[in-house]
Amino acid sequence: VRPTVAPTTTPSATSFDARTAPLFDAHIHYSEDAWRVLSPQEAIAQLRKAGITQALVSSSNDDGTQQLYEAAPDLIIPELRPYRSRNETASWLTDETVIPYLEERLKKYKYVAIGEFHANGADADLPVVRRVVQLAKQHQLWLHAHTDVDGVQRLLRQDPTARILWAHSGFANPAQVRDILRRYPNVYADLAFRNDIASNGALQAGWRELLIELPDRFMLGTDTYTPDRWGIVVSQANWARQWLATLPPTVAERIANKNGEEIFKREFAKGR
Numbered sequence: 210v211r212p213t214v215a216p217t218t219t220p221s222a223t224s225f226d227a228r229t230a231p232l233f234d235a236h237i238h239y240s241e242d243a244w245r246v247l248s249p250q251e252a253i254a255q256l257r258k259a260g261i262t263q264a265l266v267s268s269s270n271d272d273g274t275q276q277l278y279e280a281a282p283d284l285i286i287p288e289l290r291p292y293r294s295r296n297e298t299a300s301w302l303t304d305e306t307v308i309p310y311l312e313e314r315l316k317k318y319k320y321v322a323i324g325e326f327h328a329n330g331a332d333a334d335l336p337v338v339r340r341v342v343q344l345a346k347q348h349q350l351w352l353h354a355h356t357d358v359d360g361v362q363r364l365l366r367q368d369p370t371a372r373i374l375w376a377h378s379g380f381a382n383p384a385q386v387r388d389i390l391r392r393y394p395n396v397y398a399d400l401a402f403r404n405d406i407a408s409n410g411a412l413q414a415g416w417r418e419l420l421i422e423l424p425d426r427f428m429l430g431t432d433t434y435t436p437d438r439w440g441i442v443v444s445q446a447n448w449a450r451q452w453l454a455t456l457p458p459t460v461a462e463r464i465a466n467k468n469g470e471e472i473f474k475r476e477f478a479k480g481r
């Protein structure tokens with residue numbers, strides 16, 4: 210009989226395996242139409258099935274986020290969305306009632322960010338958006354901004370110390386994203402809804418270069434902005450695992466979970 214030998218491998222950054230690694234998803238919504246078809250427990254089960262162990266969640270309205278957080282406080286990191294229903298993605302820009310809604314929620318619950326909100330170009334300088342930037346500063350919260358190259362710079366002119374998670378990396382190309390991230394150290398970018406960056410498991414060359422150059426600045430995201438997107442949480446995670454596996458392990462690990470954990474998980478634990 211051969212004695213069984215215990216494995217002696219020690220975990221290190223280089224042992225990172227994208228195929229099985231826990232994922233940090235920085236772009237999850239659980240909005241009212243989703244919670245009507247998917248219970249908090251079912252939504253949590255979907256995330257766990259995908260191997261997502263931490264998720265930054267915002268919902269229209271915020272009750273969705275609070276339900277998920279209650280169901281799995283170990284998994285959910287709440288952020289506060291300025292929308293009370295899904296049809297406010299444009300109207301909120303000029304709706305002053307958004308501010309008391311945010312103030313009331315901020316008094317009641319703990320968050321790491323305000324967002325995700327939509328404000329492109331000059332809209333980012335509208336009074337309601339300015340108030341949101343101030344609220345984030347006052348409460349030491351991140352801004353999760355769905356905005357373009359112009360808009361992200363307008364937000365930073367209002368508050369040069371603002372910390373921004375740039376949703377969808379602004380749907381910008383690698384050169385534009387590189388320029389923003391190099392210029393503004395407080396800007397991080399999520400890769401939600403960016404299925405254009407890889408195909409058949411291979412990253413597009415420009416994106417590959419950028420992720421290797423600035424591995425500390427990117428996070429994954431699924432963007433469950435409609436109820437049916439909850440059905441693709443697992444396949445999206447697997448899609449990301451494929452291209453993550455082609456990157457140097459230390460780079461892949463940063464994007465898969467380390468960046469999100471070091472920023473949002475730590476921040477939420479601190480503020481709680």
Ligand SMILES: [Zn+2]
Nearest residue numbers: 236325432434
């Ligand atoms: Zn979104």
